[in-house]
Amino acid sequence: MRRTEFPLKVEHLTKRFRQGGTVVEALRDVSLTITQGEFLAVMGPSGSGKSTLLHLMAGLTKPDEGRVWVDGQDLTLMPDRALSRFRRRRIGVVFQAFNLIPTLSAKDNILLPLLADGRAEQAAKLLHSLLERLDLTARAAHLPDALSGGEQQRVAIARAVITNPSIILADEPTGNLDSVTGQSICKLLKNLCQEQGRTIVVVTHEPAVAMWAERIVVLRDGQILTSFLTAQFRDLHQLAAHYQDVVKVAPEEVRQ
Numbered sequence: 699m700r701r702t703e704f705p706l707k708v709e710h711l712t713k714r715f716r717q718g719g720t721v722v723e724a725l726r727d728v729s730l731t732i733t734q735g736e737f738l739a740v741m742g743p744s745g746s747g748k749s750t751l752l753h754l755m756a757g758l759t760k761p762d763e764g765r766v767w768v769d770g771q772d773l774t775l776m777p778d779r780a781l782s783r784f785r786r787r788r789i790g791v792v793f794q795a796f797n798l799i800p801t802l803s804a805k806d807n808i809l810l811p812l813l814a815d816g817r818a819e820q821a822a823k824l825l826h827s828l829l830e831r832l833d834l835t836a837r838a839a840h841l842p843d844a845l846s847g848g849e850q851q852r853v854a855i856a857r858a859v860i861t862n863p864s865i866i867l868a869d870e871p872t873g874n875l876d877s878v879t880g881q882s883i884c885k886l887l888k889n890l891c892q893e894q895g896r897t898i899v900v901v902t903h904e905p906a907v908a909m910w911a912e913r914i915v916v917l918r919d920g921q922i923l924t925s926f927l928t929a930q931f932r933d934l935h936q937l938a939a940h941y942q943d944v945v946k947v948a949p950e951e952v953r954q
């Protein structure tokens with residue numbers, strides 16, 4: 699496998715959805731390069747294309763135009779079977795709605811991506827440490843229904859990282875969680891980045907979540923409106939105020 703400087707890169711992505719007689723351009727010519735070990739947040743108003751971008755990065759959908767490179771491989775050119783295998787091994791996805799299988803225990807949900815490759819047996823040690831770390835040990839045998847929202851979210855995160863993916867993509871991973879649980883999820887993601895050099899993209903509406911990232915990319919109307927580094931802000935309040943300002947003004951003004 700060719701090593702690459704960039705674990706994740708998208709070039710000139712355009713994605714259209716056809717519904718009835720109308721065409722919605724969810725993303726328009728979006729290019730973005732994410733560096734090794736970077737923690738990136740994607741923000742933007744509802745409908746701006748955040749989930750669409752994340753799904754394209756995960757290889758879950760194909761763009762109408764453009765390329766998605768993960769570890770030097772172009773996902774848009776991969777045949778379906780190779781793509782699902784590649785995705786399972788390299789990309790961890792945390793969905794906003796958790797997407798846990800209701801009939802499987804927390805432990806089996808976490809092991810699911812490995813079962814498909816027959817690798818679940820080898821993961822006992824990793825599973826044990828993940829359960830400990832996510833404070834889920836006592837909940838391992840429970841079905842998703844019997845778990846709180848925060849616990850389900852932690853199971854979804856464990857499932858995304860059990861395969862040791864080089865990139866983790868999370869869509870509103872703290873949506874519907876109380877702020878204390880939300881912050882502990884952010885801390886966990888940050889640790890995965892800092893201690894293990896994983897590359898993380900988090901989609902969020904919340905400045906308190908985005909603040910954990912190094913860089914924030916703001917989408918609007920399917921395009922990148924602007925991006926900025928979180929280090930330039932004194933505190934959360936200042937970052938939130940800046941975000942409010944940029945989403946308010948016209949795109950032409952921001953780009954100038």
Ligand SMILES: Nc1ncnc2c1ncn2[C@@H]1O[C@H](COP(=O)(O)OP(=O)(O)OP(=O)(O)O)[C@@H](O)[C@H]1O
Pocket residue numbers: 715716717722723724742743744745746747748749750751
């Ligand atoms: N499967 C689909 N079919 C038709 N239109 C879609 C589909 N998925 C997304 N869209 C449209 O594409 C645009 C971008 O949607 P997307 O879900 O990426 O937005 P978002 O930024 O994630 O919004 P939110 O913050 O509400 O989750 C929206 O106008 C949406 O209605």
Ligand SMILES: [Mg+2]
Pocket residue numbers: 748749750869
């Ligand atoms: Mg979304």
